[in-house]
Amino acid sequence: MIPRSVVIIELDSPPESTLATGGAQPKPEAYARVDGAGTLLLYTDAAPSRSAGIATPVEMLFAAGTCGPQAGSHLFRVGLQVPREYRDEFLAWYETEHLPMLLGCAQWKGCRFVEAKRDAGCQFYALHQLASPAALDSPERKASRATPWFRRFAQQAWFDAPFTRVLYRRID
Numbered sequence: 001m002i003p004r005s006v007v008i009i010e011l012d013s014p015p016e017s018t019l020a021t022g023g024a025q026p027k028p029e030a031y032a033r034v035d036g037a038g039t040l041l042l043y044t045d046a047a048p049s050r051s052a053g054i055a056t057p058v059e060m061l062f063a064a065g066t067c068g069p070q071a072g073s074h075l076f077r078v079g080l081q082v083p084r085e086y087r088d089e090f091l092a093w094y095e096t097e098h099l100p101m102l103l104g105c106a107q108w109k110g111c112r113f114v115e116a117k118r119d120a121g122c123q124f125y126a127l128h129q130l131a132s133p134a135a136l137d138s139p140e141r142k143a144s145r146a147t148p149w150f151r152r153f154a155q156q157a158w159f160d161a162p163f164t165r166v167l168y169r170r171i172d
Contacts, residue, residue, distance in 0.1 A: 006042060006043065006044050006057075006058050006059075006060055006112070006114055007042070007043040007055055007056065007057050007058070008040065008041070008042060008055070008056045008058060008114075008125065009028070009040070009041040009042075009043070009054065009055045009056070010038060010039070010040055010041075010054045010056075011038055011039045011040075011041070011054075012037070012038045028041035028042055028043045029041070029042040029044070029068060029069050029075075029170070030042075030170070030171040031074075031075045031168030031169060031170055031171060032168060032169055032171050033166060033167070033168055034074075034133070034167045034168060034169055035167075039171075040075070040077065040166075040168050042127070044068075056116050056125075057116070057117075058114035058115060058116045058125060059114060059115050059116075059117075060112060060113075060114050061091065061113050061114060061115055061124075062095050062113050063110065063111065063112045063113065064095075064099055064100070064103060064110060064111055065103050065108070065109050065110025065111060065129065066109045066110040066129065067109075067110040067111070067112050067127075067129055068129075069170065071109040071110050071129035072107075072109040072110075072129045072130050072131040072132075072170075073130070073131065073132070073169060073170050074129075074130040074131075074132065074133055074167060074168060074169055074170065075127060075128065075129060075130070075167075075168045075169075075170065076126075076127075076128040076130055076133075076135075076136065076165065076166075076167050076168075077125060077126070077127055077128075077164075077165070077166045077168065078125065078126040078128065078163055078164065078165050079123070079124075079125055079163060079164035079165075080123075080124040080125070080126065080163050081118075081121055081122070081123050081124075081158065081162065081163075082121060082122045082124060082158065083121050083122075083158055084120075084121055084122055086153075086156070086158075087122045090122075090124075090153070093149050093150075093153065094113060094126070095113070097144075097147060097149055098144050098147075098149075098150070099111055099113070099126075101140055101141075101143055101144035101147075102128070102135075102140060102141060102144050104140045105135050105138040105139075105140035105141065106131070107130055107131045107132045107134055107135035107138060108128065108129075108130060108131075108135045108138070108140065108141075109129040109130060109131055110128075110129040111126055111127060111128045111129065112126075112127040113125075113126050113127075114127065133167060136167075
């Protein structure tokens with residue numbers, strides 16, 4: 001079953017201090033940035049009662065493939081800010097064309113696609129589960145970025161270049 005709500009917490013602290021939870025705090029999926037610049041925690045069952053980091057509650061929109069701690073050693077988080085007038089078309093493209101093409105790569109295990117509430121525009125996060133960072137250089141990813149739909153979106157100033165991308169490795 002896919003949880004409807006997820007909380008993403010981003011911390012500047014190293015992973016060792018991040019996982020020290022006390023009492024009845026829920027245990028998150030934990031990922032350390034590959035560049036060493038911080039930690040990302042995903043809470044899918046219940047949010048912690050307190051957190052030292054920046055907490056972003058999000059709503060699960062869709063998921064595909066295998067997700068969670070069993071879904072590969074890396075998480076690739078893409079932050080996508082989309083104008084509200086493009087929301088429906090963007091979601092249709094991501095769910096029906098882009099993501100299925102990525103999942104054609106054996107190293108691309110799954111993805112949870114979530115939305116954070118914003119007053120202006122739409123803030124999405126694609127939480128891609130990878131067996132290896134090599135998936136990012138796969139022919140399937142290259143093909144997913146060369147379709148007519150992708151090229152049409154690429155004509156918009158808000159598309160692709162402004163998206164944030166961070167690679168994490170799972171902390172066991």
